[in-house]
Amino acid sequence: MAHYDTIIIGAGHNSLVCANYLALKKKNVLVVEAAEVCGGLGARHEFHDGFHASVAHQASHFPQKIIRDLRLAEHGLSLSGDHKACIGLNRDGDHVILQGNKVSGVPDNEVDAYKRYHRLMKRYADMLAPFWLKTVPPIGNNSLPEMMAFAELGLRIRLLGKEDMREFFRMITLPVYDLMDEYFSHPLLKSLLGWDALIGTKQAPRSPNNSVLQLLYRMAGDSHVTLDVPTLIDALQRAAVSRGVDIRTNSRVCDIVVEQNSETVKATGVRLESGEVVTAEQVVSSADPKMTFLKLLGAEHLEIEFTNRITRIRDDGLVSKLHLALNDQPSFSGLSSPAGRLFIAPNLEMIECAFDHAKYGESPVDPVMEITIPTLENPGLAPEGQHVLSAHVMYTPRKHKSEWDESARAELTTKIIDAIEVYAPGIRSLIVGQELLTPVDLESRFNTSGGHWHHGDFALDQLLMMRPTHGAAQYSTPISGLYLCGAGTHPAGDITGMPGHNAAREILS
Amino acid sequence: MIVTMTNADFSTEKPRPSHFQPRLDERNIHDAWSSWNGYKLAEYYFEAEYEYFCIRNTCGTYDICPMQKYLISGPDAEKMLNRMVTRDVTKMRNNRVSYVLWCTDEGRLIDDGTIFRLADDSFLLTCGSPSTAWLKKSSLGFDNVTINDRSDELAALSLQGPTSCAVLKRMGLKGIEQAKPFTIHHFDFFGDSLMVSRTGFTGGLGYELWIKAELALELWDAVYEAGADYGIHPFGEQATNMARLEAGFIMPGYEFNEALKTVHFEHDQTPFELNLDWMVDFKKPHFNGRAALLEESRRGPRYTLTKLDIEGNKPAEGAFIYDSQDCSRHIGYVTSGMWSPVVKANIALAMIETPYLKGELWAEINYEKELRHYSKIARCSVKEEPFWAPDYAKVTPPRDY
Numbered sequence: 041m042a043h044y045d046t047i048i049i050g051a052g053h054n055s056l057v058c059a060n061y062l063a064l065k066k067k068n069v070l071v072v073e074a075a076e077v078c079g080g081l082g083a084r085h086e087f088h089d090g091f092h093a094s095v096a097h098q099a100s101h102f103p104q105k106i107i108r109d110l111r112l113a114e115h116g117l118s119l120s121g122d123h124k125a126c127i128g129l130n131r132d133g134d135h136v137i138l139q140g141n142k143v144s145g146v147p148d149n150e151v152d153a154y155k156r157y158h159r160l161m162k163r164y165a166d167m168l169a170p171f172w173l174k175t176v177p178p179i180g181n182n183s184l185p186e187m188m189a190f191a192e193l194g195l196r197i198r199l200l201g202k203e204d205m206r207e208f209f210r211m212i213t214l215p216v217y218d219l220m221d222e223y224f225s226h227p228l229l230k231s232l233l234g235w236d237a238l239i240g241t242k243q244a245p246r247s248p249n250n251s252v253l254q255l256l257y258r259m260a261g262d263s264h265v266t267l268d269v270p271t272l273i274d275a276l277q278r279a280a281v282s283r284g285v286d287i288r289t290n291s292r293v294c295d296i297v298v299e300q301n302s303e304t305v306k307a308t309g310v311r312l313e314s315g316e317v318v319t320a321e322q323v324v325s326s327a328d329p330k331m332t333f334l335k336l337l338g339a340e341h342l343e344i345e346f347t348n349r350i351t352r353i354r355d356d357g358l359v360s361k362l363h364l365a366l367n368d369q370p371s372f373s374g375l376s377s378p379a380g381r382l383f384i385a386p387n388l389e390m391i392e393c394a395f396d397h398a399k400y401g402e403s404p405v406d407p408v409m410e411i412t413i414p415t416l417e418n419p420g421l422a423p424e425g426q427h428v429l430s431a432h433v434m435y436t437p438r439k440h441k442s443e444w445d446e447s448a449r450a451e452l453t454t455k456i457i458d459a460i461e462v463y464a465p466g467i468r469s470l471i472v473g474q475e476l477l478t479p480v481d482l483e484s485r486f487n488t489s490g491g492h493w494h495h496g497d498f499a500l501d502q503l504l505m506m507r508p509t510h511g512a513a514q515y516s517t518p519i520s521g522l523y524l525c526g527a528g529t530h531p532a533g534d535i536t537g538m539p540g541h542n543a544a545r546e547i548l549s
Numbered sequence: 550m551i552v553t554m555t556n557a558d559f560s561t562e563k564p565r566p567s568h569f570q571p572r573l574d575e576r577n578i579h580d581a582w583s584s585w586n587g588y589k590l591a592e593y594y595f596e597a598e599y600e601y602f603c604i605r606n607t608c609g610t611y612d613i614c615p616m617q618k619y620l621i622s623g624p625d626a627e628k629m630l631n632r633m634v635t636r637d638v639t640k641m642r643n644n645r646v647s648y649v650l651w652c653t654d655e656g657r658l659i660d661d662g663t664i665f666r667l668a669d670d671s672f673l674l675t676c677g678s679p680s681t682a683w684l685k686k687s688s689l690g691f692d693n694v695t696i697n698d699r700s701d702e703l704a705a706l707s708l709q710g711p712t713s714c715a716v717l718k719r720m721g722l723k724g725i726e727q728a729k730p731f732t733i734h735h736f737d738f739f740g741d742s743l744m745v746s747r748t749g750f751t752g753g754l755g756y757e758l759w760i761k762a763e764l765a766l767e768l769w770d771a772v773y774e775a776g777a778d779y780g781i782h783p784f785g786e787q788a789t790n791m792a793r794l795e796a797g798f799i800m801p802g803y804e805f806n807e808a809l810k811t812v813h814f815e816h817d818q819t820p821f822e823l824n825l826d827w828m829v830d831f832k833k834p835h836f837n838g839r840a841a842l843l844e845e846s847r848r849g850p851r852y853t854l855t856k857l858d859i860e861g862n863k864p865a866e867g868a869f870i871y872d873s874q875d876c877s878r879h880i881g882y883v884t885s886g887m888w889s890p891v892v893k894a895n896i897a898l899a900m901i902e903t904p905y906l907k908g909e910l911w912a913e914i915n916y917e918k919e920l921r922h923y924s925k926i927a928r929c930s931v932k933e934e935p936f937w938a939p940d941y942a943k944v945t946p947p948r949d950y
Contacts, residue, residue, distance in 0.1 A: 339690025
């Protein structure tokens with residue numbers, strides 16, 4: 041019977057990053073994946089004859105360190121290209137365009153405000169950036185190196201200087217609405233800048249908490265290139281295989297196998313759907329914490345309060361995904377090319393309204409969304425000359441009143457296409473196929489509890505040494521030999537590979 | 550809304566009647582009531598000492614309607630309970646009762662109680678305090694288990710004492726004398742099922758009778774009719790407390806403070822501190838608090854609940870324990886103490902800092918005599934064996950009367 045040093049559950053990008061790091065240290069690694077292909081939410085799938093898309097459609101802050109460490113360029117990751125422009129679509133064609141630290145399409149005073157805003161936010165983002173790649177120590181009974189990690193964070197905050205530090209503490213818990221109000225008056229610019237503070241979590245512009253922290257997380261990219269996700273997955277997979285990692289797809293894990301010894305409960309392997317048991321010294325799960333602890337492991341092996349904390353993780357997915365197969369390149373009024381991230385969110389109030397409906401289990405009356413045309417960079421996703429439109433749509437609650445019956449899906453699809461057509465007249469006539477993935481679909485197809493991208497909201501109480509909860513926030517778990525490496529761990533979701541990177545370091549230590 | 554003293558409504562605070570209340574009212578000649586979980590409960594009916602002697606010499610009944618009773622059932626019931634309590638539930642056969650403890654993640658005692666295994670997938674958990682919240686929390690992650698609070702629908706009467714078996718036989722419970730300790734039996738009663746378990750909280754021979762609330766008075770009358778020639782008498786909380794102390798059983802509010810109700814850090818207790826090592830099974834599958842308890846079992850408990858025989862006859866309730874006659878170092882406190890008529894000794898349970906158990910133990914007993922307060926320092930000796938554990942309590946069939 042095969043025996044591995046490490047088995048990794050799931051072949052999402054975090055698993056592949058983790059597997060690569062372990063393989064670099066000569067570990068014998070098996071990755072087991074329920075789906076047919078690697079990539080998880082980043083995997084490309086054919087949604088219409090010859091048309092492919094991935095749920096996660098871009099990676100804007102994937103760290104250069106991981107790209108370098110894993111030599112991903114040698115495995116087919118193209119680093120050419122640019123950081124994608126963010127374009128706030130305007131009905132009259134007067135779009136707001138953000139490119140790095142430059143903004144256009146707004147009055148001069150807004151340009152100046154943006155400079156001030158960007159300087160400060162970038163400063164904070166850079167200050168925090170190193171901590172996304174560190175393990176956050178638990179609170180209490182800390183070792184000296186752990187104390188040093190806290191000290192370093194403290195020092196870096198202190199080095200911001202008195203004014204910026206004071207502003208930092210004030211700003212990170214602001215509702216993003218207030219932050220935008222303080223700097224800007226242009227409605228489209230506000231919603232464009234606020235988007236990354238909100239997407240993927242159960243927070244609206246006016247929700248107090250820490251959406252600004254999420255924004256800083258997303259601004260932390262030292263990669264100035266927006267990566268195409270399927271290409272990144274391919275590179276990670278090729279790199280892993282070349283380093284001797286075994287990958288088994290179509291292999292759903294039913295249970296994490298444990299052994300109770302006199303000391304503790306120890307993970308010894310996994311049981312596959314086929315009944316086959318594969319053993320290893322360590323089991324690493326990239327599944328979300330609820331799935332890992334409650335479904336794959338079982339509450340009977342865990343403490344009661346710990347289990348309670350896991351069940352309390354907020355993971356209600358609110359983002360749906362629409363894929364359109366287009367027989368030609370769509371044209372948006374006032375844009376020479378639809379390259380970049382296109383936003384339909386005229387103002388923050390409209391985003392807030394969409395959230396209000398979602399709170400009560402309804403679809404938004406006016407959906408807000410982020411659109412990309414991935415085929416512009418990766419033409420292989422569609423037949424020659426044809427295109428894919430990929431849209432993240434907020435806020436569409438998992439717990440929908442209709443339980444997402446056919447009519448609710450059809451209604452939402454129509455609304456989304458109607459909204460796009462306002463900015464891209466005639467796009468409807470290009471559609472040859474379509475796919476709507478609600479959070480319910482994301483949950484069942486991609487095995488993520490709640491259909492939540494990030495395996496748990498990016499919220500102050502679910503971050504840092506509290507992600508996913510204390511007792512499992514340093515990648516190890518109460519079960520000896522069982523580790524977490526998914527988006528449910530520090531720092532969080534998106535296509536960053538950082539949880540996988542950090543988990544590998546802890547597993548090897 | 551502003552509540553003032555003039556319009557405050559405290560009526561909901563009034564203790565509810567027990568299912569046996571009409572009979573209890575007739576018997577409680579002093580109207581000496583306290584309450585337990587919102588139910589009216591007798592402190593004593595006639596006099597605590599008299600009732601205590603009934604328990605030891607004839608028999609008595611104790612109203613345990615206020616005890617919490619949870620029916621826990623479903624395919625995951627065994628797994629869920631086994632993860633909650635420190636003993637191995639999987640080893641329990643059907644129609645058996647087991648005394649159990651459950652702890653927090655940190656290994657601090659939440660409560661003790663008994664599990665009645667009614668079937669493979671059905672258990673009755675009884676305990677002193679409402680535990681719905683903890684049971685619900687303990688069932689998170691188990692999809693196939695239901696928790697049904699039966700506290701108000703089930704009436705229960707504890708019948709304790711040497712003649713208790715004879716009373717049940719007279720009542721017509723055929724074969725009850727064959728019931729072994731910690732077993733459950735069912736009898737037809739007024740067209741319903743009367744559950745009888747050979748259990749109790751007095752250390753002597755005894756049974757607990759469980760019936761649906763609607764038949765409570767019929768049960769009471771049948772028991773008292775059968776018990777007329779066997780010295781039957783109801784007993785209250787005070788006699789219970791005397792009997793259980795002789796038996797060495799712990800009580801919340803005396804020996805331990807329930808962990809979920811403890812505010813001060815480690816003012817609660819662990820099973821090891823309560824000298825209940827035998828209740829913690831490290832060989833069974835994982836259970837809550839295991840890691841913390843394992844560590845404690847290696848380190849040794851900070852305190853140890855100790856049985857003391859104290860010189861003299863002044864009950865040592867609330868006494869401080871010192872390591873020398875001059876009381877130089879305070880090392881513990883008495884949790885319960887009494888002059889025991891059956892043991893004929895001044896007995897006590899005391900929480901004592903474990904390292905000092907090897908040395909001398911002295912109790913500073915404060916007592917009152919006609920408004921004058923006195924203090925005496927009495928030598929204590931540690932008792933390893935139970936204060937009182939008569940053979941007749943365990944024999945099957947029990948001695949007939």
